[in-house]
Amino acid sequence: MGLAQRKVASTAAKLAHVSSQHLKALPPKSALAPGRSANAAPAVFDANSWASSQPPPRSTLAAFAHRVGLANVVPSTDVIQQACTHPSFVQLFTRQHPDQPLPATNASLATLGNSLLGLFATEYVNSSYPHLPTRVMKAAVSAHVGPSTCANVARELGVIPLLRWQRTPTTAVTTAVLHADALASVPRALTALVYQYRSIRSARRFVEKLFFSREVDLRGMIKFRDPKQTLLETVAKYGRERPISRLLKETGRYSNSPVFVVGIFSGADQLGEGFGSSLKMAEYRAAEDALLRLYLTRQPPHLVQLPTSTFPDAPGNIYEAEGPEGSYSPVTMGDSEVLYGSAGRAGTRVPGARSLAASSAEDDLEDYTV
Template sequence: MSLIRGFAVAITMAKPMNRTGTVQTCRHIKRWVSPTLRELAHRVQKQGPQKPEPRAGFIEWNYRSELFAFGKRLNEEFQLPLLQTAFTERTYAHQEQERQRKLGIAESDLHTADNVELAAKGAHIAKAYIEAYVQHSLPKVPAIGQKAITSYLLSTETLAHVSTHLGTKDLIFASEYPPSNETLANTLNAVIGALADSSGVERAFLFVRDFICTQLNQKDLLDIWTPEQPLQLLGEVCAQRKLGDPEPRLLGDCGKNTVLSAFHVGIYSNRQLLGKGFGEDVKTATETAAIDALQTLFDLHDNRRPFDFGIQLETKHVRLEA
């Protein structure tokens, strides 16, 4: 399709101009334009879609300038050698050393730094801060729920999503292109490690908060963590908080003997309504009501107070053990 686009631009630029310098509109298109465009489109379709190519192969590519611009876009100060190391995967480093060895370079000079150590450090920093942030933002959620939310933020898919939208895809030195989700996630961890070595751990904590923790914004937390046995968990929570045993009660039903049956169940504790839910049978409605009650007790409803993404957790609140 790029051939067709370039051909169309050439036709536009070839339009005659009048004395004032403006382009004169042609009343008629030459009869050879249509068959030429059809032939070009046929050739492109026959060859198949063009494979994605890294921007590093472009003539005007300046890698050092791109690294500098990457840090400025994020409003962070990186040491460029560290940042370049963060973007270098181990597989690429091994390929580069093998290429240099074939060129006859001495073994003592065969050294290409990779991002393994930076990625491990960045992953450790991200895990420590996210655990502290989730615990601070969701204090009523039990440990199993906090762990599930932390695992979501640290998952390969989430980190790859963040890494892609930060513009790391074309800066990565890897053996494959486009880079896989694992490579994108590993690179993001390495960038966090490089930032910690360049500007300090505090800046790395803020980076994790601004770009990873914000993935919880407008997110339904039940999509991340749904209790497997909500009624049993509700009983344990009520016992811990001394609320009394939860009691499911049928509030209403409709069409119980039809395929469109619906049951309305409420769960009470000490004569206080904790939650209610609907379902096609009593068991489903009871589980739905139990989940609704847990949302109330854990403060997970959609109308809950939004996450505070401007908070600055003190270093002492973040467990950053080696």
């Protein structure tokens, strides 16, 4: 083996897509063939493109299937290889192997898996947090099964050595394909495989272990422009007594760093509590705390029931599976969203939107008592 051949072999050996069994065929004949004319220079061999077009070793695919728990689910490793092949890989494969048939990609599997992930995440968030506002629920679903989360899950599963894709730029009709986009398609395709070869309940359990076992901080997704006014409208909506602010504790009132603790009460019930260096700040945080306690009221995990639990746990899709159906008791849907005095997305209030009762309630909310 000459110097050029050894250099090509050492370069390809460092790539994760190529196993040692391919080194005997390096460099390929296409790299050593001369050009069409006699004076043309030999074709330049691109080791990275050639290595990216090679299939992963069967042993690596089998190890990955066992690692994610799909060894007894899929019939062969060819299915795992299809799930790890992004549609952008077809162009690269055609350029490197024009005479071979096109490889199977995960285009249809990723589409089906994306729909299943959205279904499972929506029912999980909706059943766990029945009072969550609509926009926050959408953000929570994206945080659980969105593109960034799917890409991170793929990295943790060890998909990078198995992924076959090609970076493509943005065109007039298509968007750019980045590495994170190709990675995100693999967990979606794996979810579709579990649904295809087992059942929808098996696919949901697969998603629960990979995605829903992660804690997502929902407090940072809820922002209030005016929590005091929102709390007033919310309390009036539920027919409760008007909220009243009460000064619970204070220290250093006449110093440079005072601290006030304010609680908001509706009758004898304390709705929220907050602290601050001023009474206004403490009241603002107390109203925000009261709203967060309402919106983030979580159903106990052992009481959460999902609509997909009614489908039979038998092989086949939801139309063909036969077996006993599970019981389901729907949870009471919350109606806690309050829309008031808003002019679209501008965030400005409509003049005259507040009523006299709301003005009087806000005056009571600012009446501090000890």
